[in-house]
Amino acid sequence: MPSQLHPLEVNPTTGEPFLRLKSHNNIILTPPRLSDIAILPEYFNDSRVYGWLSSPPQPYLPEHAEQWIAKSKGETDNVLSALAAAETSEQLLTVDQVPVRAIREVREDGTEAFIGDMGILRTPYGELMGSEVDWEKKAGREKENATLPVGDPNIVWSIGFYLAPSHHGKGIMSDVLATVLHDWAIPRMCVRRLLCNVFVGNEGSMGVFRKNGFVLTRTIENHVEARGEKRSIHVYEWNA
């Protein structure tokens, strides 16, 4: 009988599932934890992080962190429950979540520091799903994509990620994306199509996508508004 957590490992002390990065052996991915709430405001109030993101509120308050962890932990708890419930099944369950999205550095003394997050979700960029930007079709396309059944290879997915500024530029997020994509998203979620975007000028994020085989398909001027400023984007796509 296969373990439904395959290829995740399980911490023998805490019982928590985890996935170790391919190239950074001291970095693991786990479900979000309530203790992450305390550190999130530090990261999301740092312009080296929020300056490249449009969604986190600014200033980022403890209540925003509480809401975010409640949501993301709830989603990963649900998928872990579904996997546990299928433990006697002969076949591996296909799911629509990555249960290990929190990035943690394991220190020499065994303590773990929360250093970032990577999520994969059904695309919130319906306006980019055709060859031309179409805001009128955005909501309908996103709804249609959201109703495709779990495991449908036609689902269009998107990725969001950030890392603590202290850990930028060390190849960590490239490794996170490679590990999650090949060890979980492709085999366990049947992810086949990814549509992502980055603000023009975000060299680190562009590098992460480029190194993972994503193709730069379009650059769109003044596409989104973030904190009162219009931002241009590069669109990156990946197809299995």
Ligand SMILES: CC(C)(COP(=O)(O)OP(=O)(O)OC[C@H]1O[C@@H](n2cnc3c(N)ncnc32)[C@H](O)[C@@H]1OP(=O)(O)O)[C@@H](O)C(=O)NCCC(=O)NCCS
């Ligand atoms: C974007 C981010 C996640 C990148 O993670 P990272 O671990 O620093 O990226 P990597 O170290 O894996 O770098 C990937 C590539 O980009 C290059 N790169 C990284 N930072 C760079 C920078 N500031 N300028 C130029 N190139 C950069 C790296 O050199 C690497 O390419 P190489 O291996 O060919 O040299 C991180 O910078 C971050 O959290 N930024 C703030 C939030 C954010 O931008 N999120 C993404 C929104 S789309």
